[in-house]
Amino acid sequence: MTQSVQERVIAIIAEQAVIDPSEVGMDQTLEDLGIDSLGLVESIFAIEEAFDISVPFNANDPKESSFDISSVASIVAAIEGLVAAQAA
Amino acid sequence: MKRVVITGAGTINPLAHDVAGTLAAFREGRCGISDLDIRDKDRLAIQIGGQVHDWNPESHFNRQQIVLYDRFTQFTLLAAREAVAQSGLNFAGDLSYESGVILGTAGGGLTTSDENYRAVYEEGKNRVHPFVVPKLMNNAAASHLSMEFQLKGPSFTVATACASSNHAMGQAFHMIRSGLTRAMLTGGSEAMLCFGGIKAWEGLRVMSKDACRPFSANRNGMVQGEGAAVFVFEDYDHARARGAEILAEVIGFAMTADASDIVLPSKHGAARAMAGALRDARLNPEDVGYINAHGTGTAANDKTECAAVADVFGHHADRLMISSTKSMHGHLIGGTGAVELLACIMALREGVIAPTIGYEEPDPECALDVVPNVARQAKVDVVLSNAFAFGGLNAVLALRRV
Numbered sequence: 022m023t024q025s026v027q028e029r030v031i032a033i034i035a036e037q038a039v040i041d042p043s044e045v046g047m048d049q050t051l052e053d054l055g056i057d058s059l060g061l062v063e064s065i066f067a068i069e070e071a072f073d074i075s076v077p078f079n080a081n082d083p084k085e086s087s088f089d090i091s092s093v094a095s096i097v098a099a100i101e102g103l104v105a106a107q108a109a
Numbered sequence: 110m111k112r113v114v115i116t117g118a119g120t121i122n123p124l125a126h127d128v129a130g131t132l133a134a135f136r137e138g139r140c141g142i143s144d145l146d147i148r149d150k151d152r153l154a155i156q157i158g159g160q161v162h163d164w165n166p167e168s169h170f171n172r173q174q175i176v177l178y179d180r181f182t183q184f185t186l187l188a189a190r191e192a193v194a195q196s197g198l199n200f201a202g203d204l205s206y207e208s209g210v211i212l213g214t215a216g217g218g219l220t221t222s223d224e225n226y227r228a229v230y231e232e233g234k235n236r237v238h239p240f241v242v243p244k245l246m247n248n249a250a251a252s253h254l255s256m257e258f259q260l261k262g263p264s265f266t267v268a269t270a271c272a273s274s275n276h277a278m279g280q281a282f283h284m285i286r287s288g289l290t291r292a293m294l295t296g297g298s299e300a301m302l303c304f305g306g307i308k309a310w311e312g313l314r315v316m317s318k319d320a321c322r323p324f325s326a327n328r329n330g331m332v333q334g335e336g337a338a339v340f341v342f343e344d345y346d347h348a349r350a351r352g353a354e355i356l357a358e359v360i361g362f363a364m365t366a367d368a369s370d371i372v373l374p375s376k377h378g379a380a381r382a383m384a385g386a387l388r389d390a391r392l393n394p395e396d397v398g399y400i401n402a403h404g405t406g407t408a409a410n411d412k413t414e415c416a417a418v419a420d421v422f423g424h425h426a427d428r429l430m431i432s433s434t435k436s437m438h439g440h441l442i443g444g445t446g447a448v449e450l451l452a453c454i455m456a457l458r459e460g461v462i463a464p465t466i467g468y469e470e471p472d473p474e475c476a477l478d479v480v481p482n483v484a485r486q487a488k489v490d491v492v493l494s495n496a497f498a499f500g501g502l503n504a505v506l507a508l509r510r511v
Binding site for chain 2: 039059060062063065066069070
């Protein structure tokens with residue numbers, strides 16, 4: 022597994038959005054990519070499975086979660102943090 | 110009261126993936142029961158089932174849909190698309206609000222439950238896919254039909270075990286007859302042929318290991334099946350006004366409860382349901398030419414059902430025909446009445462009575478004309494479709510040729 026966390030997260034998001042990973046921009050929101058609330062929870066599930074981590078996300082109030090989903094960049098940064106914390 | 114007609118039919122079941130193929134199988138007396146092809150089959154005592162083979166959801170649904178649709182929902186959608194296409198209805202404008210969907214199922218998304226219990230209990234996983242609940246819930250199929258066809262009126266799912274479809278279709282009939290709605294999608298679906306679904310039935314020890322032989326003296330139990338059938342029920346005036354082809358008229362429905370035993374059938378409950386359907390349709394017993402039997406192939410059901418028919422129809426019981434198509438497609442549990450309604454429509458429209466195949470030895474306790482092994486040409490004007498569920502909940506529909 023030589024892919025970076027960023028590449029793997031983007032691949033998961035791209036699959037959910039049914040687009041090519043190259044079309045995913047770091048400053049885009051999930052809404053920009055056409056991913057709805059069900060698509061979001063499915064993406065988080067796929068990310069948890071891929072990295073064997075637990076993502077602190079509550080669909081009832083996404084803004085209150087410590088997990089920042091405001092853009093692709095923020096999601097990648099949060100996952101990188103979780104992966105690093107798990108490795109430590 | 111409004112008259113209610115059927116203007117569309119669709120199905121996928123062990124015999125075929127559409128209505129035309131299913132009716133061809135009925136005419137040929139072909140058996141759709143085969144060796145099961147499921148995970149951990151070697152741990153099952155039961156090795157046969159009416160399984161839907163060659164099912165490729167990818168040919169019908171996109172990736173996002175497949176992750177949301179349990180097998181029972183997939184079957185339902187396929188059947189509904191065929192039915193709606195045949196009806197020619199477009200549920201737009203006011204009709205959207207005056208149409209709904211009522212479906213029967215016993216297990217709902219049982220395959221989803223089975224797979225995810227396996228994941229958390231057997232495989233020790235601590236995380237399940239986020240769509241487990243929306244996939245497994247019993248109303249998932251009804252909800253997806255409402256979304257796909259924009260049905261915004263009364264919509265729900267009925268669970269009365271083996272009578273679920275008949276109870277569902279009876280509700281749809283009542284709603285149109287009373288003027289509450291103008292068109293309904295109705296029928297039922299089941300997809301229980303997974304390890305847990307079959308293991309549970311094994312426990313009851315009512316399953317045959319070799320074949321479903323309703324009414325035959327050597328019958329030794331039921332065989333589970335899977336699949337769906339969906340119909341378009343429509344206000345007769347509405348159907349006529351738009352020049353729709355009418356497959357049959359639904360003229361009566363009755364439901365009863367045995368109030369006696371959780372699994373054993375009651376002659377009285379079954380008889381009251383059949384008599385009630387006749388009364389509701391303002392029929393005399395002599396009007397009925399064919400009964401699609403519940404006919405499960407168990408010792409208890411078949412003799413009880415025949416005794417109930419004898420009670421209700423008297424001398425006419427010896428003149429009418431009664432067959433069980435479960436011998437061909439197995440027992441689709443909550444979807445069975447819907448698939449069996451296709452045999453009723455075939456009898457009325459084509460004058461062909463689907464046979465009871467696998468019939469080998471007469472049983473003095475089932476001494477009726479069960480149309481053994483070979484389909485028969487016969488003109489019938491009125492038919493009944495019986496469904497008698499575990500829990501003693503009975504539902505009988507009456508249909509007439511139009």
